[in-house]
Amino acid sequence: MQHLPPEALALCALGEAGPEDTAHLDNCTECAAEVSALQRVVTAGRTPPVPEGLPRPPSSVWESIHDRLGLGEAVRADPFGAAPSDEAVQASSLSDKNAETGTAPSPPPVQSSPSGATPVPLDAVRKRRERRRLPQVLGAAAAAVVLAAAGIWSISRILTDRSEVIAAVELAPLPAYSERGRAEVDQRSDGGRELVVTASGSDAQGFREVWLIAPDVQRMVSLGTMEGTEGRFTIPANLDLDEYPIVDISDEPFDGNPTHSGDSILRGVLDL
Incomplete structure (x- = not known):
């Protein structure tokens, strides 16, 4: 039986099989197995990875970074912690300004809120969310690249290692033995x-030693x-298998x- 070429197998795995290819797969278990293996790779490549949340580092990590880089008080707060309030941001800015001008600090303005809670600045929340999402986005992109590379390598390996059975025979036991076996010649x-x-x-x-023997049972190759x-x-x-x-x-x-x-x-005698 003539098997499907590698490019036809790849198209079948991608869901683009023609009527003749489909009919062949219904009758050829070897090509059907090849397509099934390729379909698993295609499915894995098309499935988006699920990013996993990264653990929040302790505040001491940011404190060490802050001290090592000599950053100002405006960025003293841990960016992965709770968002700073308006009062804290204004107080930090005033503190830096007073330190530069040498003037005494003035009390921060008091803002009222209907519910009594301090409003959280939207810009700070948005920046904090973006900082949290960045590692997940980068991780998902890296995983997609690795998965795509693995899928391409797997398909290439399967197509490269593909072989075709050109002859086969069931091996029969000789007297005093009860084993059963089979031999195939793969191209x-x-x-x-x-x-x-x-x-x-x-x-x-x-x-046990495997031989190819001529019909005269005199010439043989181990x-x-x-x-x-x-x-x-x-x-x-x-070596001519006909001989x-x-x-x-x-x-x-x-x-x-x-x-x-x-x-x-x-x-057994090969059916050539």
Whole structure:
């Protein structure tokens, strides 16, 4: 089966699949899995991050900054604390002015309020809110940049690592063995080929070795040893699979002999 090209998979993940692509995805589990993985990246990239509130620093932090920079009394109050009242702002301004002119301080004017409460200056409240929102805005922007970069990298990695199965076979156990397995030949996007072998267990007395064997069962090429239930082996570029279509997993003793032991566990012929 011919799989969808990378650009078609990306369009399907973005919700722009054509009728033919949709029909192909209904019948191809591999391409459907690729699109599902890409859709998770697209969803993550389109979801706006939720900014988290930052803790308010203690007043001692601003006091240290104020003293270190030699700031005036007009900005003595902690900007992350309660907003200063009109009287405090006016008193601070008068204090600075009197200090410059050398005159005695005068009492601040008394303003009445219908409710008896001191009105809060709107400019001070607005500036304080802007100062509080700035770290959240910057944090949200940084998170969006990181998320977008991660999404682009993930899509690029998925499309780069995409491979196509060009041959496969179910591996059958030989007498005295009961394992089951499968072998696939993957054509990688970089042009290389890889043999992916799976086996249900390990009945070997020694170690398992994976071979490609010619139909005459005389010529054979070892691809390496297999550990666990899956192994991936690079197929030499100059090896013609038409000449070596048999996949064989053998039980090899620890005797230092590199040739086939003659004891095969699983075997199958690739459908090329």
